[in-house]
Amino acid sequence: MKNSNRFLSFLQSLLSPETVAQAAKNAGYEDTSRQFSVHWLLEFWTLSAVHRWKSYRSGADLAQSAGLKSAHYSRISTKAAEVPYSVLKELFHRLVSQKNRRFRRQLAFPKELLLLDSTTVTVGETRLPWAPYHGKKAGIKLHVALRETQHVPEKVEETTGSVHDGPISDQLVHPDFIMIMDRAYGKLERLDRFKTSKQSYVVRLRDNVNLHEPRSLRRHPSEASNVIRDISCQLGTPQNRSQERHWVVMFKDYEGREFEWLPI
Known part of the structure; x- marks a missing residue:
């Protein structure tokens, strides 16, 4: 009691x-x-x-x-x-x-990480007839921006399961944070907009993104580093190419798999 x-x-x-x-x-x-x-x-x-x-x-x-x-x-x-x-x-x-509000007064400190991702919950189509998904399934999706240090949601948006993650990210971005996103959010126009608006972010690149006119960046080499490549470049093909040059880092994870991430 x-x-x-x-x-x-x-x-x-x-x-x-x-x-x-x-x-x-x-x-x-x-x-x-x-x-x-x-x-x-x-x-x-x-x-x-x-x-x-x-x-x-x-x-x-x-x-x-x-x-x-x-x-x-x-x-x-x-x-x-x-x-x-x-x-x-x-x-x-x-x-x-x-x-x-308890943490926002620390504006002079390095920015926090804000993690963007979504979760889809599916049921039979008759349970949610207003939310058709795939085949005989219906689905709803929860898009979450999570503060990494506190494990507290900064913002949440709900949609039907068929809504793509990318456009919803525009409602979740926040200039006071470094946005951490997977490749579903990596549309070129959106990345250009992030850079021109000075939105800090890190996003995993799609495997088929073309790196146009790469230029190596100067950095202090380290034997312990798993970074393979550190460049600036434009992204995409002549038909669909970013207007801005972006910073791309390629590295190996602990299992030897190679990844390309776009930090800014």
């Missing part, structure tokens, strides 16, 4: 009932229930995660002993289903922004 009150107090310090109510209002959701509000639902979910309640039914039996108002499990399930996803997304971004 004591630990439960501590978690509920901590949650309220981050997301007060007024903050949650405002997020619901912004989403056009009318939270008419005074006893079982969206904030109450967040408290229930928090304690469910802390105590590892197995289901709404078991949670309903234990909620009162954990410091929450009791509710029938069907009431909890109905509330969870009716609260729009947009409310929870706004609250999530509020939590992330509050945590990140």
